[in-house]
Amino acid sequence: MRAKILFTSSMTAESEGRPAASQVLRIKDVRKVYGDLEVIRNVSLNVAATEFVGILGPSGCGKSTLLMMIAGLVERTAGEILIIGELVTGPRREVGVVFQQPVLLPWRTVLDNVLFPIELLKLSRAKYKERAMELLTMAKIGDFAHHLPRQLSGGMRQRVSICCALIHDPSILLMDEPFSALDAITRDEMGVELLRIWQANRKTVIFVTHSIREAAFLSDRVLVMGRRPATILDDVAIDLRRPRQISMMEDERFNQYVRRLRKAIEASHAQ
Amino acid sequence: MLNKVRRFFVELGWPIAISVAALLLWEVAVRELGVRSIILPPPSEVFDAMLQRSELLLTNLWPSLYLTVLGFGLSVVGGVLVAVLITYSSIVRKGFYPIIVVSQVVPKIAIAPLFVVWFGTGAMSSLLLVVLVTFFPMTINSALGFQSIDEDMHRMARALTGSNWQIFWKIRMPHALPYIFSGMKISITLAVIGVIVSEFVASQEGIGYLIKLAGGLLDTPLMMAAITLLSMSGLALYGLIALAEHHLIYWQTADDTGESSRS
Numbered sequence: 001m002r003a004k005i006l007f008t009s010s011m012t013a014e015s016e017g018r019p020a021a022s023q024v025l026r027i028k029d030v031r032k033v034y035g036d037l038e039v040i041r042n043v044s045l046n047v048a049a050t051e052f053v054g055i056l057g058p059s060g061c062g063k064s065t066l067l068m069m070i071a072g073l074v075e076r077t078a079g080e081i082l083i084i085g086e087l088v089t090g091p092r093r094e095v096g097v098v099f100q101q102p103v104l105l106p107w108r109t110v111l112d113n114v115l116f117p118i119e120l121l122k123l124s125r126a127k128y129k130e131r132a133m134e135l136l137t138m139a140k141i142g143d144f145a146h147h148l149p150r151q152l153s154g155g156m157r158q159r160v161s162i163c164c165a166l167i168h169d170p171s172i173l174l175m176d177e178p179f180s181a182l183d184a185i186t187r188d189e190m191g192v193e194l195l196r197i198w199q200a201n202r203k204t205v206i207f208v209t210h211s212i213r214e215a216a217f218l219s220d221r222v223l224v225m226g227r228r229p230a231t232i233l234d235d236v237a238i239d240l241r242r243p244r245q246i247s248m249m250e251d252e253r254f255n256q257y258v259r260r261l262r263k264a265i266e267a268s269h270a271q
Numbered sequence: 272m273l274n275k276v277r278r279f280f281v282e283l284g285w286p287i288a289i290s291v292a293a294l295l296l297w298e299v300a301v302r303e304l305g306v307r308s309i310i311l312p313p314p315s316e317v318f319d320a321m322l323q324r325s326e327l328l329l330t331n332l333w334p335s336l337y338l339t340v341l342g343f344g345l346s347v348v349g350g351v352l353v354a355v356l357i358t359y360s361s362i363v364r365k366g367f368y369p370i371i372v373v374s375q376v377v378p379k380i381a382i383a384p385l386f387v388v389w390f391g392t393g394a395m396s397s398l399l400l401v402v403l404v405t406f407f408p409m410t411i412n413s414a415l416g417f418q419s420i421d422e423d424m425h426r427m428a429r430a431l432t433g434s435n436w437q438i439f440w441k442i443r444m445p446h447a448l449p450y451i452f453s454g455m456k457i458s459i460t461l462a463v464i465g466v467i468v469s470e471f472v473a474s475q476e477g478i479g480y481l482i483k484l485a486g487g488l489l490d491t492p493l494m495m496a497a498i499t500l501l502s503m504s505g506l507a508l509y510g511l512i513a514l515a516e517h518h519l520i521y522w523q524t525a526d527d528t529g530e531s532s533r534s
Binding site: 068071072073091092093095097099100101103105106107116117119120121148150164168 | 421423426427430433521
């Protein structure tokens, strides 16, 4: 039933026989310099369709800048970023972004907020209304469709933000520390929720975080970034079965991954 | 609904009771002490003057109100437009904005006689003074509203290929509305002051003119009747704006203003 509503663009690309479909995102030798401050140095990265990639690093290490460059909102100083085989020169509609704080318009109802990206993209609201409701239901906030954001809790607002980012069916979901403003319990729950939504949608997700456990729990693969200028120090495949459950955080294998990631981070601090 | 009515009376009951008591005390004290009504007329005499000379009062009230509302309206439109320029043009923002701010050290009321020299004693001087005193709060508040949108919201809209036009009408404008209304509430009070001062300086009609005239004739009841009428008009104008604000800005309630909803 879900497959009906969730028409993923990567699947259409495959059916057209485009080879780029398997590699949704390619980053080659990207560098970013602000004035004489080098923020990012030679980052290269390939992300396959439907892959969940965590980017882990200390605060202010340039993770967000990298994300904004993928979104086409920040210009890169050097290097190439390709989304589905096309060079990024500005914002693209294949991308959905979720920020640290939920970005909702307080004068719009939850449903109208979810449909806001559709208006910006100059698409038909009527066509997407059903999909918006289905996304909200999937995110377990269907009953709040006609509420204003201020009537919702922080966690619920962030669920709405995720729906906003998914409404136009982007191939890549960029998430910039989306749960860091939430309390620890809500945060774990939201992680599980996100995985559930991701499993149903099969988007490519780039998830930036400074929480080691969060990165390990959510991702297929965790990239560890060091302090400025940021480079990728380690690329760790997280081979844990899916769907993941909170109880898995107690497992020895999970904690091995956590230790390995922590070592990589500590190594970057020592530099 | 019933709860609302009850809360209204609980909140307003005490101030109204105290006001009525003060008026009664005034009335009794003036009569008992035999104070001459040139010095301080009892409230009943002021009320009487309002009724007896309502025609004189109203013919002078209308031109003042007209100039107040017209000048205020010009400031609202002009202030919002300049605020848009400040938001979108770095030349205006960097070049003119500081001048607008610094120019506020000039006590604008002091310029009233100068306007009389330039534009004569007619309605033009009054109108310009109203615009002068109300323009600044309108501009500053609106500019703050347009510019204080959430940075991430702006980024999200741009990431979704939103145009400047869309960002302005769908994000900046609604976000700025509460700020614009704050500016309007400040400005309407200032507009009334502007008109009265300009009528004090030089005018042949208007409520300010009438107050001055009655003062010259030592007709204190008429003076106080004019002041009362003026205050009531000012309150009504303010009330209209507050009412419009309450209905237009439905996403903010009285108990969460200034909280996250505005940021």
